[in-house]
Amino acid sequence: MSSTEIPPAVQEQLVRFQQIQQTLQAVVAQRQQVEMELMGVEKALEELEKIDDSTVVYKSIGSLLIKADRQKLIEELKDQKELLNARLTILNKQETRARTQLKEAREKLQEKLKGVQIEE
Amino acid sequence: MSASSDEEINRLATEIQLLEATLNVIKSRLDMTDATLSESQMALETLKALESAKEGDNILVPIGAGSYIFAKVESISKVVVGVGANVCVEKSIKESIDMISERISRLEQIKSSLQQQLVQASQKLEESRGNLERLIRIREAGGSARKS
Numbered sequence: 001m002s003s004t005e006i007p008p009a010v011q012e013q014l015v016r017f018q019q020i021q022q023t024l025q026a027v028v029a030q031r032q033q034v035e036m037e038l039m040g041v042e043k044a045l046e047e048l049e050k051i052d053d054s055t056v057v058y059k060s061i062g063s064l065l066i067k068a069d070r071q072k073l074i075e076e077l078k079d080q081k082e083l084l085n086a087r088l089t090i091l092n093k094q095e096t097r098a099r100t101q102l103k104e105a106r107e108k109l110q111e112k113l114k115g116v117q118i119e120e
Numbered sequence: 121m122s123a124s125s126d127e128e129i130n131r132l133a134t135e136i137q138l139l140e141a142t143l144n145v146i147k148s149r150l151d152m153t154d155a156t157l158s159e160s161q162m163a164l165e166t167l168k169a170l171e172s173a174k175e176g177d178n179i180l181v182p183i184g185a186g187s188y189i190f191a192k193v194e195s196i197s198k199v200v201v202g203v204g205a206n207v208c209v210e211k212s213i214k215e216s217i218d219m220i221s222e223r224i225s226r227l228e229q230i231k232s233s234l235q236q237q238l239v240q241a242s243q244k245l246e247e248s249r250g251n252l253e254r255l256i257r258i259r260e261a262g263g264s265a266r267k268s
Contacts, residue, residue, distance in 0.1 A: 017134075021137075021138070025141060029145075037205075039204070040204035040205045041204065041205045042204075043203060043204040043205075044203045044204040044205040044207040047203035047204075047207070047209055048203070048207065048209070051209060055209060055210055056209075056210040057207065057208065057209050057210070058200060058207070058208040058209075058210075059206055059207060059208070060202070060206045060207075060208055061206070065200065065208055068207075073207060077205060077207070080205065106134075109130075110127060110131075113126060113127045113130060114127065
């Protein structure tokens, strides 16, 4: 079945469906990326809170390791965590909205396909 | 051909597209997990070897492309380990070995779960492809019968 055989209204709905599908995939990928970053930050915070100020800590910048202040790093990571959590909340909302839109677009597409005889 | 079977063909085609995208995501995560796992295993082996080394021992440090530079072990009491978010902490060899071993077992669990997901998604994809091919064959047979 080639795309030229599909009625224009159905084609339009199909394009809309595919666009929402792509948006959803992009949002899911971003959400997973943020979740992974958040896990890294939480793990690093946990490790930094287990040790005392006498333990030497470093921050990696490119391929270099720079000696860092433990307290400053903790503060930095806490800020980063807050920022990542805020981004995660936004992405979760975007994902929910995209899923709803996708469901609606699928229903509309199915409705348009009902009774449509696709040409041979 | 009925509209409902066209609808089913459409639904299956969309489902196949989604499953193919899911499979690609799982495969790329599996590749990433494998790479991290083998890096962690190499680090663990190196730490275990360092446990039996003495301070001042001559070693060759890899710098990439199969090349090495001469170096001496300065300390075997502590090493620097990455703990996430670009943060590294000095730890004893024993602590580092424990931490990396724990990381390896967690990665192995993730790998096994991803492999399971891959098998399930592949089976589902094969099933949907089979159903789509069957429906298309029926449709083609119907079309030929009408023409004759």
